[in-house]
Amino acid sequence: MAKFLLTSTYTVEGINGLMKDGGTTRAEVIRALIENSGGRMESLYFGFGQYDTYIVCDLPDHRTAVALAVTIRAAGGLDTRVSPLLTPEDVDEALGMQVAYQPPGA
Template identity: 85%
Template sequence: MAKFLLTSTYTVEGLHGLRQDGGTRRTEVVRALIENAGGRMEALYFGFGQYDTYVVCDLPDLRTAAALAVTIRASGGLDTRISPLLAPEEVDDALGMQVAYQPPGA
């Protein structure tokens, strides 16, 4: 499984739904969505910054991540983005890879 961060901003329609359902109920809905896709939700937080929600989860693959993001955005209640997360060891592995690259103008 790969780890992902889903960040979302509520639309006006989505905020009305949040007021109606409450944060705990929305968290249950997101957890069920992720689990039904074969993943596991690690945490969901609400925020007051650039995004309204932050979800850290494990998903089977990029295809599943894309399907969730598209499904959530298409609902109209949230503008959602999904980012893969790398563990420090994965970064170390990537830094150890030899990659041939020619910079512009070189």
């Protein structure tokens, strides 16, 4: 499984839904959505800065992450972004890879 950060900003419609349902209910809905997609929600936090929600989760693959983000955004209550997360070991492995590259003008 791959780890992702889902960040979201509520639309006016989404804020109204949050006020009606409450944070705990919305968190349960998101947990069920992730689990029904074969993933696992590690954490969910609400914020009041750049984003309104921060979710760290494990998902089967990038296609699943895209499907969740598109489905959530299409519903109209949230503007959602997905960021893949890398472990320090992932970065070490990537840095050890040999990649041939010729910069422009070289």
